[in-house]
Amino acid sequence: MKLVVVGLGQCGGRLADEFARLNERARSQRGIEIITGAFAVNTDAADLSGLQTISGDYQHRILIGGRMTGGHGVGKINELGAEVAKDDADKVVDAIRTARHFFETDAFLLIAGVGGGTGSGAISIVAQMLRERYLDKPIYAMAVLPFAHEEDTEERTVYNAATCLKSLYPMVDAVFLVDNQRYVRKDFSLKNNLTKINSLITEPFYNLLCAGEEKKSKHIGAKIVDAGDIIQSLAGWTVIGHGSTQLPAWSPFSSSNFTKKGSETNRGIQAMDEALSELSLKCNPADSGRAIYLVSAPAKEMNMDLVKGLGDYLRTISPEAVIRNGDYPIGGGLIDITLLLSEFNAVEKVKGYYTKASGAIHQLKGRREEFEGKLKEIEEASKDLPSLL
Ligand SMILES: Nc1nc2c(ncn2[C@@H]2O[C@H](COP(=O)(O)OP(=O)(O)OP(=O)(O)O)[C@@H](O)[C@H]2O)c(=O)[nH]1
Ligand SMILES: [Mg+2]
Numbered sequence: 001m002k003l004v005v006v007g008l009g010q011c012g013g014r015l016a017d018e019f020a021r022l023n024e025r026a027r028s029q030r031g032i033e034i035i036t037g038a039f040a041v042n043t044d045a046a047d048l049s050g051l052q053t054i055s056g057d058y059q060h061r062i063l064i065g066g067r068m069t070g071g072h073g074v075g076k077i078n079e080l081g082a083e084v085a086k087d088d089a090d091k092v093v094d095a096i097r098t099a100r101h102f103f104e105t106d107a108f109l110l111i112a113g114v115g116g117g118t119g120s121g122a123i124s125i126v127a128q129m130l131r132e133r134y135l136d137k138p139i140y141a142m143a144v145l146p147f148a149h150e151e152d153t154e155e156r157t158v159y160n161a162a163t164c165l166k167s168l169y170p171m172v173d174a175v176f177l178v179d180n181q182r183y184v185r186k187d188f189s190l191k192n193n194l195t196k197i198n199s200l201i202t203e204p205f206y207n208l209l210c211a212g213e214e215k216k217s218k219h220i221g222a223k224i225v226d227a228g229d230i231i232q233s234l235a236g237w238t239v240i241g242h243g244s245t246q247l248p249a250w251s252p253f254s255s256s257n258f259t260k261k262g263s264e265t266n267r268g269i270q271a272m273d274e275a276l277s278e279l280s281l282k283c284n285p286a287d288s289g290r291a292i293y294l295v296s297a298p299a300k301e302m303n304m305d306l307v308k309g310l311g312d313y314l315r316t317i318s319p320e321a322v323i324r325n326g327d328y329p330i331g332g333g334l335i336d337i338t339l340l341l342s343e344f345n346a347v348e349k350v351k352g353y354y355t356k357a358s359g360a361i362h363q364l365k366g367r368r369e370e371f372e373g374k375l376k377e378i379e380e381a382s383k384d385l386p387s388l389l
Helices: 009-030 045-049 078-097 118-133 148-153 155-171 180-186 194-202 205-211 227-233 257-277 304-317 348-381
Strands: 003-008 035-042 061-063 107-113 139-145 174-179 236-246 290-297 322-329 334-342
Touching (some): 003 009, 003 078, 003 118, 009 035, 009 045, 009 107, 009 118, 009 139, 009 194, 009 205, 035 045, 035 078, 035 118, 061 078, 078 118, 078 155, 107 118, 118 139, 139 155, 139 180, 148 155, 155 174, 155 348, 174 180, 174 348, 180 194, 205 290, 205 322, 227 322, 227 334, 257 334, 290 304, 304 322, 304 334
Parallel strands (some): 003 107, 035 061, 107 139, 174 236, 290 322
Antiparallel strands (some): 236 334, 290 334
16 A cells, blocks of 8 residues: 655654655565655744655645744644644645655555644644545544643643544544554653654554555465555544564474464464554454454465454454454564554543543633633722723
């Protein structure tokens, strides 16, 4: 599957840069392309110049709102991010159209940190513009949710997240929810290492995007997962997970074919369990309506029992979901599973943002009324005095 990736704001830009690196890897390791264009959009000129892989020209690193913000960002005010994007979205859409292999693109992926200002405000505006221009291409979003400490210390973070997600959801075909906090828990030393977190976030997409683009027959699975399968598997709130298990080194005393098949299925299930426990957002798989998994493993380790066994296993965990699958004969030493769960009908985290942000609005309104009431009292007390005007 080939994507045009557009990162908005600092978080979005850096993740789009990471996708551009995935494409370089696909090109050098596998001789294929998975990204037809990578773009970063920001109100902050310094953030744009800090990127590494996205082309350095103004058509790929797009500065918006220059006049209004002086190239210094919108300081977490996502209404301002949206305002600036409305004025400059044309610039973004025009740049995307000029991508070298644009006609080969299967879908758009827009990325932003929802707790900030620029990306959070701009993402739904750009989605809306793309939707109006390109009726035939699906538009996906990756919404990066803030770290817990940001939610706790800054009221604006939750408000930005809530208003961004509410505006974004109806504008796109699916929203990948990625919770920054999940990646911290895996290894505390990563806390300040956003680069590492970004590579963990994008890694699960590598095999998934590559599988359907392979040209060499030895890497083409019995059941290919191509753009069509992925598009059919994506709708609404979505999460992605990734897990792998090491295969034992070959030995002349390896067990019989029958036990080998059994232990491969067990290893596959172990990888699937890892994918399930490392989903990009903590959620209940039973609430999903669609799922797709890709099994990547060396051709000699791949067999239908493995792929089918994993399907039976996933069925017990997501009983309501329409489940698709595929195999990708590649690499050595690992059984690797990419799992997408989509069309969630309940997402606690998102509901929590909506409830908290609505509560905050009422609180703010209450504070305002109290403030105005007090002002009125002062005015009242002065009513018998003459005015000098
Ligand atoms: N995973 C990840 N999250 C990031 C990164 N950079 C920022 N964030 C998160 O994104 C949110 C803030 O969004 P930013 O992208 O910094 O903000 P912005 O869109 O540039 O908006 P302004 O700077 O307010 O104009 C916070 O929750 C950050 O923790 C990154 O490189 N990777
Ligand atoms: Mg910024």
